[in-house]
Amino acid sequence: MSGRGRPRASITREQVAAELKVGLKVKQIAKKYNCSPDTVERRANPTGRADKRVGHHGSAAKTPPAPVDIGTFKSSDHGISDDAETEAATEAAEEAAHQAKSQEQATTTIIGRQWLLSKVVGNDLRQRYWYNKDQDRYITVIRGVGEPIVTSGAEHRAICEAYSNMAGKSSTLNEIARDFGMPRAWLIQYLHIHGITHDKEPFSAEELMERPTDDLVEDLYNMKRRAVFTAMNEKSWKETKKRAAKWDNFEHSVSRVVDDWANRFVPDYRPQLINLVRAPRPFSAVLLPMDFHYGKGSWFDEAGHSYTRQSCKDLLKFHTESILNSLVVYGRPTRIVVPFGSDWFHVDNQFGTTTRGTPQDLDGTPEMILSEGLEFKVEFCDWLRQVAPIVLLPCPGNHDHHSDIALMKYLQAWYRKDDDVEIVDSLMSRNYYVCDNTLIGATHGNDVNLSDLPSLMANERRQEWAQTDHQIFVTGHIHGEVLEDDGGIMHYTCPSLSAADRWHEGRGYNLNRQAMAAIILDEEEGPTNFVVSARQNRSTVGFNIKNRSRAA
8 A cells, every 4th residue: 555545446347347237337336446436437448548647657658649628538338338328428418517617717817808718738737838720729838827828829929920039129028918918927938838039930830840931931021021111110200209309398498488478578669661762663682691600609819710799790780781771772672581590590509509419619608699699680670671571581500490490489479560570480491482573492501402492492382483483592501602593593502791610710611701692683573683792801911919919
């Protein structure tokens, strides 16, 4: 007798057959011989039922039988009396009813998902999962769960693909657990049981064994293409969110503050018009203070001249008066069109850099430059309003893209009650205005291919192009003066009043003359004349070492 449990059964096949023949039932025979009913059934039918514990004792056959449902075992009819057959049928019916009841309850809900639990096992209890090819289901034994869990083949293959990094960036454990509604603890066991790793191919073991190699290669190629496309969309979406965040920050930190301030403190006034004669031929003017770079700092010892915020103001005032004096010879203009922005400020943020982060030499702090630059722009516009109504055409620059938007909002708030100031409300990099019989286009010129401007104007303003006989495009950015007929339009690259700083001087970008220009537009004939006011460079003969004096 063993140390514990019931005594080892000593009943033989012949004894079982004899007892069944006299009418005893299986349970009666088991009680009589002090053994289990299972042992009696094995003696009665040694070939009709395999021992489900064979594998547990290490003597299983080399090829285990296919998985079967628990409770489907039935006694064989051979060598059993009618009474025994009836009893076996009754027991089978009871067990089938119990199995149906179990199947009805074989579910569990985890993380909002209802999981199907299986009663399916194989002869080898050490086996952790089975694949039902007919139903395309995977049955996996997860420790801590009462019964094996069931996953569909499509779901299993999706997990293999998501966790593999062969076709792109693999998902994390938490991402897969969230996407498939599987607890993280279950998922860790699931991946280990099925041998799913990051560096494994994105296919199940069954796919690798059964599918042709060419099909697998084609699928892997398509997965890789899909991963590239997804990564591209994710990057594009990140850029979109980044730009949206910048605009949202601008709206809250600049635009709304400026609007609120203007509504409370902007005075109600209108400059007095200068008494001018009426022009014999109606005309308008396009005034071009491009690339002003307010706040740029230049030291004589490094750049050959000094350039400060005050010298910026003095230069603009002097050359604006010079151009207006030339214009009024023709009489009072109908309007003055002014592209604004286009690097009006030298920097774009509190760090003293351009929009893209390039550090700059400054005269003053970024806060001083922004505050004074806004106020000085209003002063400049009021000079022009003494001569004629003005039209302000936005033209964002590469040094101050966001500050130029703030400038537009500032001017809109300041002149909200003035009918002699028209501001084109646009955040586009290229903007247009129809002035009598001429279509005017303006852009800073840093990002666009200048040779594409004619076709861009014709496509972006088809109706205005058709309605006007003359088209001009004005650009800045290079601080040099160029006039050309480009694809049927007049393209004018405007000069700049801004002086070279040490960076420009070091690279030899100091040969262009400092100037400001204006274009005269006849009401019918279009552009007929240019007015250019240039700064006359003064020669430096020497300097007084004792007083350290310099020629400006």
